[in-house]
Amino acid sequence: MKVPLLDLTAQYAAIREELDEAVARVVRSQRFVLGPVVEACEEAFARYVGARHGIGVSSGTDALLLALMAEGIGPGDEVVTTPFSFFATAGVIARVGATPVFADVDPVTLNIDPARVAERITERTRAIIPVHLFGQMAEVAPIMEIAREHGITVIEDAAQAIGARHEDRRAGSVGDYGCFSFFPTKNLGGWGDGGLVVTSDAGRAERLRALRVHGEATRYHHRLVGGNFRLDALQAAVLLAKLPHLDGWTAARIANAALYTRLLGPAADRCGDRLQLPRVVTGHHVFNQYVIRVADRDRVRSELDAAGVGTAIYYPIPLHLQECFADLGYGPGDLPVSECATGRVLALPVFPELTEAQIRYVAQAISAGVGPGSPPATAATPASLPG
Numbered sequence: 071m072k073v074p075l076l077d078l079t080a081q082y083a084a085i086r087e088e089l090d091e092a093v094a095r096v097v098r099s100q101r102f103v104l105g106p107v108v109e110a111c112e113e114a115f116a117r118y119v120g121a122r123h124g125i126g127v128s129s130g131t132d133a134l135l136l137a138l139m140a141e142g143i144g145p146g147d148e149v150v151t152t153p154f155s156f157f158a159t160a161g162v163i164a165r166v167g168a169t170p171v172f173a174d175v176d177p178v179t180l181n182i183d184p185a186r187v188a189e190r191i192t193e194r195t196r197a198i199i200p201v202h203l204f205g206q207m208a209e210v211a212p213i214m215e216i217a218r219e220h221g222i223t224v225i226e227d228a229a230q231a232i233g234a235r236h237e238d239r240r241a242g243s244v245g246d247y248g249c250f251s252f253f254p255t256k257n258l259g260g261w262g263d264g265g266l267v268v269t270s271d272a273g274r275a276e277r278l279r280a281l282r283v284h285g286e287a288t289r290y291h292h293r294l295v296g297g298n299f300r301l302d303a304l305q306a307a308v309l310l311a312k313l314p315h316l317d318g319w320t321a322a323r324i325a326n327a328a329l330y331t332r333l334l335g336p337a338a339d340r341c342g343d344r345l346q347l348p349r350v351v352t353g354h355h356v357f358n359q360y361v362i363r364v365a366d367r368d369r370v371r372s373e374l375d376a377a378g379v380g381t382a383i384y385y386p387i388p389l390h391l392q393e394c395f396a397d398l399g400y401g402p403g404d405l406p407v408s409e410c411a412t413g414r415v416l417a418l419p420v421f422p423e424l425t426e427a428q429i430r431y432v433a434q435a436i437s438a439g440v441g442p443g444s445p446p447a448t449a450a451t452p453a454s455l456p457g
Contacts, residue, residue, distance in 0.1 A: 075380030126301030130251025202231035322422035
């Protein structure tokens with residue numbers, strides 16, 4: 071059996087007529103840059119998230135970048151974030167000239183640990199960027215308390231967590247800004263790059279809209295220096311057509327994750343730290359990824375590959391140990407939970423169109439791979455470390 075990590079063709083086949091007609095309407099209008107389709111997408115998305123304003127942009131990376139630019143964050147400023155995330159989370163901080171400050175993650179969720187955030191705050195801290203990793207919200211409430219105490223901005227990186235909730239708030243609606251990605255692999259993906267920023271502050275929304283068009287207030291009048299960060303109308307049309315299906319796709323992901331957890335539970339109980347399953351801690355997890363942690367991960371992954379199962383490693387090197395951040399002075403052992411996780415994490419197929427037979431096949435392969443006869447944890451991924 072072949073089980074790919076992701077299969078977008080199945081999703082397209084199910085709603086092909088809707089998508090093709092949505093794109094055809096834009097083509098017939100010949101209005102490809104901003105315009106009414108983008109505005110409709112922004113309004114629909116803001117309503118879905120629970121924010122007052124949505125600003126469509128060119129990518130999830132640019133969503134984060136624009137939020138920093140809108141706050142005027144730059145040289146001499148510090149921004150606290152997680153070392154266990156996609157590179158863009160920290161890369162945008164460096165791009166505006168500020169300094170990324172890394173706080174270690176919680177050993178259960180792998181989201182940024184609010185207690186570690188509090189330890190990193192200085193008089194130069196201007197913002198905190200928590201990441202809602204793999205589809206589960208970080209503990210935003212204590213982070214907001216820290217931010218309000220120190221008068222700093224919170225920018226939620228919700229690229230992997232559209233629709234995730236904690237109590238009555240959706241990801242992206244709690245902080246001063248919420249940043250989303252519509253990369254095709256996301257739970258709500260476009261047909262290329264795209265992103266969006268939400269905020270409930272009218273002044274911030276106005277700055278974001280200006281910054282995405284070179285800081286233009288009116289045609290050829292620039293009160294800010296911005297860039298070309300616009301969301302294409304074709305992408306907005308695709309997203310508008312897909313949005314009504316999102317909750318159904320999310321429900322299927324949650325059901326797939328629950329089946330994995332049920333099937334893998336006995337192996338996890340038997341293996342202890344050798345196999346750790348994701349735990350839902352902060353409410354409604356939307357499972358952009360179903361990520362297990364397994365000792366001797368690379369061997370297990372190789373065996374799954376041989377069995378025809380697609381997997382991925384998110385992420386193999388923590389950000390504080392990336393070569394481009396060497397001048398920040400971090401070294402191995404500084405953020406042990408993140409460092410341990412990088413040697414153990416393994417993402418399994420969880421997309422909505424998976425069949426029960428495919429999930430059972432994957433679970434059986436994993437159970438066999440981490441069984442009693444498999445090798446012990448290696449020195450590179452010690453089971454005794456946190457994470």
